[in-house]
Amino acid sequence: xxxxxxxxxxxxxxxxxxxxxxxxxxxxxxxxxxxxxxxxxxxxxxxxxxxxxxxxxxxxxxxxxxxxxxxxxxxxxxxxxxxxxxxxxxxxxxxxxxxxxxxxxxxxxxxxxxxxxxxxxxxxxxxxxxxxxxxxxxxxxxxxxxxxxxxxxxxxxxxxxxxxxxxxxxxxxxxxxxxxxxxxxxxxxxxxxxxxxxxxxxxxxxxxxxxxxxxxxxxxxxxxxxxxxxxxxxxxxxxxxxxxxxxxxxxxxxxxxxxxxxxxxx
Numbered sequence: 001x002x003x004x005x006x007x008x009x010x011x012x013x014x015x016x017x018x019x020x021x022x023x024x025x026x027x028x029x030x031x032x033x034x035x036x037x038x039x040x041x042x043x044x045x046x047x048x049x050x051x052x053x054x055x056x057x058x059x060x061x062x063x064x065x066x067x068x069x070x071x072x073x074x075x076x077x078x079x080x081x082x083x084x085x086x087x088x089x090x091x092x093x094x095x096x097x098x099x100x101x102x103x104x105x106x107x108x109x110x111x112x113x114x115x116x117x118x119x120x121x122x123x124x125x126x127x128x129x130x131x132x133x134x135x136x137x138x139x140x141x142x143x144x145x146x147x148x149x150x151x152x153x154x155x156x157x158x159x160x161x162x163x164x165x166x167x168x169x170x171x172x173x174x175x176x177x178x179x180x181x182x183x184x185x186x187x188x189x190x191x192x193x194x195x196x197x198x199x200x201x202x203x204x205x206x207x208x209x210x211x212x213x214x215x216x217x218x219x220x221x222x223x224x225x226x227x228x229x230x231x232x233x234x235x236x237x238x239x240x241x242x243x244x245x246x247x248x249x250x251x252x253x254x255x256x257x258x259x260x261x262x263x264x265x266x
Contacts, residue, residue: 046058070177077172080151
């Protein structure tokens with residue numbers, strides 16, 4: 001795209017717990033003239049935001065409707081249990097679901113984990129948000145299972161967390177509206193999250209780099225091929241005379257290489 005076809009900015013949606021900082025930094029380095037606008041959205045709202053054109057692409061949690069949105073999985077998060085710092089489970093490096101069987105396990109309405117069977121004992125009422133559930137954990141009401149990034153996002157000094165291996169995991173993906181080809185700026189961001197170099201052929205066409213001064217200097221210093229038949233060059237290969245011809249008796253370099261004639265009779 002050129003001229004007026006280039007969008008004035010690139011809108012990137014992201015859900016709580018996802019940190020796009022490193023990719024945004026690379027974007028600003030590679031496309032300084034194209035602003036990147038961050039759009040925060042809940043995990044539940046992000047797919048609809050993308051489908052309705054509210055953002056060009058988004059860092060979302062799977063699953064998404066693949067008939068509507070394209071998606072590239074990026075990573076899978078560890079699920080942890082958030083507990084008070086004085087909880088007995090803090091003595092272990094990780095916690096099993098069996099150890100949470102007698103615990104009240106909070107299940108907020110914005111839970112992003114895909115449970116087949118909820119662990120532990122249910123609370124009387126489901127918290128509206130993960131943030132509300134964190135407050136209840138701090139009050140000693142129960143424990144909470146979330147992706148590790150959300151435990152970090154809602155960090156409190158009086159709480160900690162431990163991995164729970166047997167639980168469902170949350171997958172984070174880069175997603176954008178389905179199309180035959182991804183728009184140029186989406187393709188640029190795909191290249192960034194996949195670690196492509198700036199000169200990758202999958203990204204936007206780049207201007208060939210000009211040779212540096214050092215490269216030009218090396219090119220000038222490169223020895224040129226020696227001409228055949230020139231004399232005086234040290235280490236040069238001596239050429240044989242052509243078939244049927246005698247060596248020349250007259251040489252510029254002193255003539256010592258020519259055939260000596262017979263002495264005249266006195």
